[in-house]
Amino acid sequence: MAEKCPFCGHQNMAAKQVEYLYRLGERFMMVTDVPCLECEFCGEQYFDAAVLKRIEADFQAIQHTGKQPLRTIRVPVEAYSSL
Numbered sequence: 775m776a777e778k779c780p781f782c783g784h785q786n787m788a789a790k791q792v793e794y795l796y797r798l799g800e801r802f803m804m805v806t807d808v809p810c811l812e813c814e815f816c817g818e819q820y821f822d823a824a825v826l827k828r829i830e831a832d833f834q835a836i837q838h839t840g841k842q843p844l845r846t847i848r849v850p851v852e853a854y855s856s857l
């Protein structure tokens with residue numbers, strides 16, 4: 775499975791579990807423990823299409839069929855120019 779990094783061409787790709795932030799407009803869903811391959815040189819992360827489809831399907835289930843997520847967090851929003 776591990777190959778060259780398509781972004782920088784480095785050879786070492788590590789299998790990791792990371793946090794993934796899915797966004798659709800102003801709606802977000804954070805998913806933990808998402809499997810990916812991460813380039814050990816440039817840090818670019820690569821996700822299987824099946825993994826991303828599963829996340830999108832879960833987001834749709836939460837938005838449209840009332841599925842309850844594991845937990846919900848509140849996120850503050852700021853404009854840099856108003857700091």
Ligand SMILES: [Zn+2]
Pocket residue numbers: 779780781782783784813814815816817818
């Ligand atoms: Zn890379």
